[in-house]
Amino acid sequence: MIKNLKWHRIHGFLLRHWYEVAATIDRKVDIIFWPTIDLLAFGLLTIYINKLNFQVGIAGAILGGLILWTLVYNIQRDITISLLEDAWSRNLYNLFSSPISIAEVIIGTLVLSLIKALITILFLLFVTASLFGFNLIIYGWPIVFFIINIFIFGWAFGYITSSLILSFGIKVQILAWSLIAILYPISGVFYPLDTLPPLLAGIARIFPISHIFEGLRNLILNNITPGSEIIMIIVSLNIAYLFLGILLFVTGFRNAKSRGWFIHPS
Amino acid sequence: MTKNVVEVKNLKKVYGKGKNSTEALKGVSFEVTEGEIFGILGPNGAGKSTTLNILIGLLTPSSGKVEIFGKNFFENEEEIKNRMNIATAYADLANSLTVYKNLKVFALLYGVKNYKDKIESLLAQFQITELRDQKINDLSAGQKTRVNLCKSLINDPEFLLLDEPTASLDPAIAAHVRTMLLNIQKQRKLTIIFTSHNMPEVEKMCGRVALLHKGEIFKIDTPDNLKKFLEVPNMEEVFIKLAKGELEYD
Numbered sequence: 429m430i431k432n433l434k435w436h437r438i439h440g441f442l443l444r445h446w447y448e449v450a451a452t453i454d455r456k457v458d459i460i461f462w463p464t465i466d467l468l469a470f471g472l473l474t475i476y477i478n479k480l481n482f483q484v485g486i487a488g489a490i491l492g493g494l495i496l497w498t499l500v501y502n503i504q505r506d507i508t509i510s511l512l513e514d515a516w517s518r519n520l521y522n523l524f525s526s527p528i529s530i531a532e533v534i535i536g537t538l539v540l541s542l543i544k545a546l547i548t549i550l551f552l553l554f555v556t557a558s559l560f561g562f563n564l565i566i567y568g569w570p571i572v573f574f575i576i577n578i579f580i581f582g583w584a585f586g587y588i589t590s591s592l593i594l595s596f597g598i599k600v601q602i603l604a605w606s607l608i609a610i611l612y613p614i615s616g617v618f619y620p621l622d623t624l625p626p627l628l629a630g631i632a633r634i635f636p637i638s639h640i641f642e643g644l645r646n647l648i649l650n651n652i653t654p655g656s657e658i659i660m661i662i663v664s665l666n667i668a669y670l671f672l673g674i675l676l677f678v679t680g681f682r683n684a685k686s687r688g689w690f691i692h693p694s
Numbered sequence: 695m696t697k698n699v700v701e702v703k704n705l706k707k708v709y710g711k712g713k714n715s716t717e718a719l720k721g722v723s724f725e726v727t728e729g730e731i732f733g734i735l736g737p738n739g740a741g742k743s744t745t746l747n748i749l750i751g752l753l754t755p756s757s758g759k760v761e762i763f764g765k766n767f768f769e770n771e772e773e774i775k776n777r778m779n780i781a782t783a784y785a786d787l788a789n790s791l792t793v794y795k796n797l798k799v800f801a802l803l804y805g806v807k808n809y810k811d812k813i814e815s816l817l818a819q820f821q822i823t824e825l826r827d828q829k830i831n832d833l834s835a836g837q838k839t840r841v842n843l844c845k846s847l848i849n850d851p852e853f854l855l856l857d858e859p860t861a862s863l864d865p866a867i868a869a870h871v872r873t874m875l876l877n878i879q880k881q882r883k884l885t886i887i888f889t890s891h892n893m894p895e896v897e898k899m900c901g902r903v904a905l906l907h908k909g910e911i912f913k914i915d916t917p918d919n920l921k922k923f924l925e926v927p928n929m930e931e932v933f934i935k936l937a938k939g940e941l942e943y944d
Contacts, residue, residue, distance in 0.1 A: 432772055440802030444788060447799070451790040451829070514788070517830075521785030522845060525750040526803040527775040686754045688709070691747050691784070 433535070437528045441536035442543075444523075445510050449544070458505070463498045463548050464555060470494045471560045488562050489648045493617040493641055495552050495564060496574060500582045500637060501608055502548055506541040507586025508593060508604035515598050515693035524690045530681050534674065538583055545579065570653050573662075574640050580666040581636050587673030594680030597694050616641045636665035697764075699853050699885040700726040700749070705758035707744050707909075718744045719755070720909040729883035733890070733900035733917075735929075737937035741909040742889045743784070746855050749887065750780045762853065776804060781846035782857035786838060789831040793822070793841050796830060797848060804849035816844040819874060821867075835862035843871065847878070853885045860895060868892075872899060893929035903929075905936050912941045 449455040474487030514520045557563045564571055589607050592600055614628050615638040621629045632638040639662050646652040654662075684690060707719040719741045726732040734742045747753040749760060751771050760767040762774045787796040794813060801809030817823045820840040830838060839862050846854060856875070860868040872895065878884055890896050896903060897917045905912040905920070913920065920932050924941070935941055 434805065436802050436805045440799050443795075443802060444791070444799040447791045447795050448788065517789040518784075518786040519788045521752065521782065522780075522787060522800070522842075523803075525752055525775070525780050526800060527772045527805075528803055529772055682754070685752065688744075688747065688753045690752045691743075 432529070433531055434527075437526075437532045438536045438539070441528060441533060442540055445513070445536075445540050446543075448513055455509075458502065458509075459544050459548050460551055463502070463552055466494060466498060467491070467552055467555055468559075471556065474560065474562075483649060485649045487560075488564075489645045490618055491556050491560065491562050492564050492644050492648055495549065495556065496578050496637075496640065496644060497612070497617045498552065499545055499549055499575065499578050500585070503541045503545050503579060503582025504586035504589060504608050505604055506544050507537050507583060508589045510537050510540060511590050511593060512598065512601055512604060515593075518693070520690040520693055524685075530678060534587075534677065537586070541583065541586065542579065545582070549575070567647050570643065570647050573654065573659070574644055577636060577640055577662050577666050580670055581640075584666065584669035584673035587677040588669075591673075591676035591680035594677070594684040594689065597689065599694070611635060611637065614638070616645075620645065634665070636662045636669065639665070696727040696729070698725045698761075699728050699730075699763060700724075700732075700887070701759070701761040702745075702749075703759040705745065705748065705760065706756045707741075707748065707753065708756045718909055719748075719758075721758070722906070722909070722911055724904050724911065724914055726885055726887060728885055729879070730902065731879060731886040731888055731900045733888045733896045733903035734906055735889070735896060735903055735933060735936065736906035737933075739908075740906040742906055743782075743857060744909075745906070746780070746782070746857050746887065746889065750778070750855055751775060776849065777851060778853040778855070779804075779846040779849055779851040780855040780857065781839075781842045781859050782855075783839065783842075783859070783861040784857065785842070787830050787841060787845065790829060792827050792829055793817070793833075793844075794826045796841070797844055800845050800848050806849055809848075812848060813844070816847055820844055821870070836864060836867060839863055840867070840871070850882070851884070852882075854887075856886060856888045856890075858890050859888075860890070860892065868895070875899070891933075893933055897929045905932070905941065907936055907939060907941070912936065 470490060474490050478487050514523050553564060585608055589603050592603055614624060614632045615635055616632060621632055621638055621642055624632060639658055643654040643658055703723050705719050705722040709716045709718055722741065722745060734745060736742050744753065748755050763777060765774060767774055797813045798809060801812065806812055817826055820843060822837060822840050825833060825837055830841065833841065843859060860871055863871060876899065879886060888899055900917060902914055902916055903920060904914045915923065917929055921928065924932055924935055926932055926935065
């Protein structure tokens, strides 16, 4: 699948979607506007929380959780939207009748979502530091580790969602925005996993992001860096999800080709 | 000796499974030689687009063999697709991008060097230079068709699929496009597979024509021989007989 990768084709794919960002207000809003609105609302909430004299660092844990959640949400949505954009404009026909391979599409979507998410996170880090005096970067390598793993899970989840669209068509396009939302209440973005009912907490533990948010809270509230066991759990779960995501995407792509979905995407 | 650019053998396509399945192609076979313009004629649902969609790699056949440039298409898809292209009335380009940006994206996808000159020259040939910086969304159907034709020639293909390429063009522009395509075809020995519902166009463009009905080929011959064989004055009558199912299998 990865033999004969050509950079010019990946470049063409990236450019097609980068032009989309430049040309449409919707995509710009996705990258900057909504993340900023969320951050402002939660940032102001944390100012209030600080006044209530809760545990030191609780505001930072909330803001850190929000930033990482925004990242995972945006990354998985961007993977799926890049497929939907070509379906909406009936361009899948021309795109996939060109020599671009599925491996080049996968690499193209990875790089595209990486660029867009980096813009988002840099902007959010700047806003949190300048408006709320909270700097996530001071926590060092564990933050970098968490962010890298958030990217990997976002990609994996994006491919899983895209595979559903390839299999069931654009009638399930709402999944691009909503499927990940199932994980929002159960992955402990703002509260510890032991807050959840035992069944939900058990389910949450099969997703690497739950361990990431738990680790982030431990880091900010208790200054505990993630141990090797947690690192192993996060990395192995992420590798499994990424493998599953790519496998499902490739299978969905082949099914779509067999059904003629690229010709009449509905 | 003329060599075959395309060889299709016993191509079958079944959509769906079990009771609800539809047999779109029931064992289609044909060859197209280098520099030939080969027409595929048939009423709606005959299997023309299904055949073309398989030949461009957008649809997986249920069985059968496709060789293009002497190589198995499905095993060498990327390499072969680099040397071919398609223009169809049934697809658009990215709506929110300008004509130039769309063509630049496709030039990169096909690995075209000096794409700036190539794009400008294609826009001039199709008389749409003034649309260069307009978004696809803002173009008329006829203008979109001409941009699609530019896309289909961006990589100087050796083999071109044209699926109703003049469907939404006014008669004057359609005639200009036909002349242009014929000139390019002669200059470069371009091989073309062509579908159209415009019978005079088919007669003018195609060296040989395959008559396709309900997923099967009835006959392949030159337009003149088909008219003689069916004892009709023009291709319009050939098409009507085909659509009514009045033809015998070859």
